[in-house]
Amino acid sequence: MISFVRAFIVFIAVGFAGSAFADPSVWQRTWPNTDFEKHSVDYETILWGGVPKDGIRSIENPEFFPVSKAANLTPTDPVIGVVINGEAKAYPLAVLTRHEIANDVIGGVPVAVTYCPLCNSAVVFDRRVSGRVLEFGVSGNLRNSDMVMYDRQTESWWQQFLGEGIVGEMTGVRLKTIPSRLESFANFKARAPQGQVMDARGYGRNPYAYYDTREVPYGFFKGPWPKGIEPMVRVVVVEGEAWSLPLLAGAGELTQGDLAFTWTKGQNSALDSGRISEGRDVGNVIVKRVSTGHDVTYDVTFAFVYHAFHPDGVIHK
Numbered sequence: 001m002i003s004f005v006r007a008f009i010v011f012i013a014v015g016f017a018g019s020a021f022a023d024p025s026v027w028q029r030t031w032p033n034t035d036f037e038k039h040s041v042d043y044e045t046i047l048w049g050g051v052p053k054d055g056i057r058s059i060e061n062p063e064f065f066p067v068s069k070a071a072n073l074t075p076t077d078p079v080i081g082v083v084i085n086g087e088a089k090a091y092p093l094a095v096l097t098r099h100e101i102a103n104d105v106i107g108g109v110p111v112a113v114t115y116c117p118l119c120n121s122a123v124v125f126d127r128r129v130s131g132r133v134l135e136f137g138v139s140g141n142l143r144n145s146d147m148v149m150y151d152r153q154t155e156s157w158w159q160q161f162l163g164e165g166i167v168g169e170m171t172g173v174r175l176k177t178i179p180s181r182l183e184s185f186a187n188f189k190a191r192a193p194q195g196q197v198m199d200a201r202g203y204g205r206n207p208y209a210y211y212d213t214r215e216v217p218y219g220f221f222k223g224p225w226p227k228g229i230e231p232m233v234r235v236v237v238v239e240g241e242a243w244s245l246p247l248l249a250g251a252g253e254l255t256q257g258d259l260a261f262t263w264t265k266g267q268n269s270a271l272d273s274g275r276i277s278e279g280r281d282v283g284n285v286i287v288k289r290v291s292t293g294h295d296v297t298y299d300v301t302f303a304f305v306y307h308a309f310h311p312d313g314v315i316h317k
Helices: 006-016 093-099 185-191 245-251 303-309
Strands: 046-048 064-066 078-084 087-092 101-106 109-116 121-126 136-143 146-151 157-159 164-167 181-184 196-198 234-238 241-244 253-256 259-264 284-289 299-302
Touching: 078 093, 078 101, 078 109, 078 121, 078 185, 087 093, 087 101, 087 185, 093 101, 093 109, 101 136, 109 146, 121 299, 136 157, 146 303, 181 185, 181 284, 234 245, 234 284, 234 303, 241 245, 241 303, 245 253, 245 259, 299 303
Parallel strands: 087 196
Antiparallel strands: 046 136, 064 196, 078 087, 078 181, 101 109, 109 121, 136 146, 146 157, 157 164, 234 241, 234 299, 253 259, 259 284
16 A cells, blocks of 8 residues: 555655755665665765655555456556566556556566656566566655666665666666567557456556646756757657657658557557546557567657656657
């Protein structure tokens, strides 16, 4: 059960967010097992996100229903669809806007299904690192407005957008990403009719109502802003480059090098209306390797997020 909801106190948090909280001597009280001598980022860039450690509670051992019996989801509800070794599971954003991380096992592979609402960043990671299976939680901190995760084994801090350890024993370690699709429930059901969907009963409200139609994100991020594109425009990030969603939506299909992009309508934004099922249509994106026909790992995020982590990166507009 979530004891705090970041969005509920976001304006209070923004007022206090700043370097006053970027102090390992203060953090050590809550994080006695974190090695703060090891870090790859400036501590001044890490801000308090308005909730304490585990104030947004990750999900362990999630419950599932067959897609044919899923409750509380419409065909256009957004889900993160994952298929590993023939096992298919869908994780509704209706749930992940509240919990942000689901620790699970798919096709024998331990995974962390993650979603940062402030970045609209949905990434799936393999939880295995150097022979250990890690379990991830929400630290309550942010960097570049992106969730800072932590693992419960070493209490190292990880940047969700990059899947990289930034503080503690695991500093510099990169998690392996697993191809997934941010797609409508109907699309997942069509490609995985025997698949399962995480229990979404009791969920469906968006605690970040109308966030993605703001001109700029909340005050956890103050720039620099990308040039030639509005900060809150969605972009599709693939292998270090980005393609704007308006570009892909206008083309429908686009091929660049060995990458093939497809955009189709029929998926609600999870960050628009107060009810996710009523959010505006932002469409579905699929990215495949032309040479193999296999899915490629991608992330649908905001332009400001991509620019923050790839300041010299290319955004195709």
